[in-house]
Amino acid sequence: MVETGAYVASLATLAGKGGRVKMLWQHDPAQPIGVWDEVREDAAGLWVKGHILRDVEKGREAATLIEAGAIDGLSIGYRTVRATKNAKGGRLLSELELWEVSLVTFPMLPDARVGAKGDDPADCTLRELAGVFETARAVLGHR
Numbered sequence: 001m002v003e004t005g006a007y008v009a010s011l012a013t014l015a016g017k018g019g020r021v022k023m024l025w026q027h028d029p030a031q032p033i034g035v036w037d038e039v040r041e042d043a044a045g046l047w048v049k050g051h052i053l054r055d056v057e058k059g060r061e062a063a064t065l066i067e068a069g070a071i072d073g074l075s076i077g078y079r080t081v082r083a084t085k086n087a088k089g090g091r092l093l094s095e096l097e098l099w100e101v102s103l104v105t106f107p108m109l110p111d112a113r114v115g116a117k118g119d120d121p122a123d124c125t126l127r128e129l130a131g132v133f134e135t136a137r138a139v140l141g142h143r
Contacts, residue, residue, distance in 0.1 A: 011098065021100060023050055034051055034062075073107035075102050080093055
């Protein structure tokens with residue numbers, strides 16, 4: 001279960017160093033496919049917004065698969081910094097070092113999904129991805 005605030009320190013550290021959470025294809029560190037322009041934790045959980053780099057071969061493939069509805073999942077890669085066990089023996093993740101958010105075929109959390117935004121005429125050459133982990137928090141017991 002991911003607790004509220006688990007991403008705060010990691011995101012602040014990255015921002016302080018001018019770093020970014022990576023956008024990968026299927027968690028493969030050899031296949032970055034885009035850039036997350038905004039990553040934050042809100043009341044619902046982790047929220048990301050970015051764009052796929054269509055100049056990258058895998059980026060073109062990913063965009064085509066998303067547009068066709070063949071790929072629509074998101075999944076995170078992280079390291080646990082602080083965790084405890086609850087009364088039932090489950091892990092309570094209170095601090096995570098977020099490394100990457102991947103576009104994936106099968107997300108661990110069924111509601112961690114990609115949404116495409118292409119209706120802004122000022123942004124017609126840049127396809128944005130918006131993934132909202134709203135129900136992920138509920139699925140993981142995020143409080």
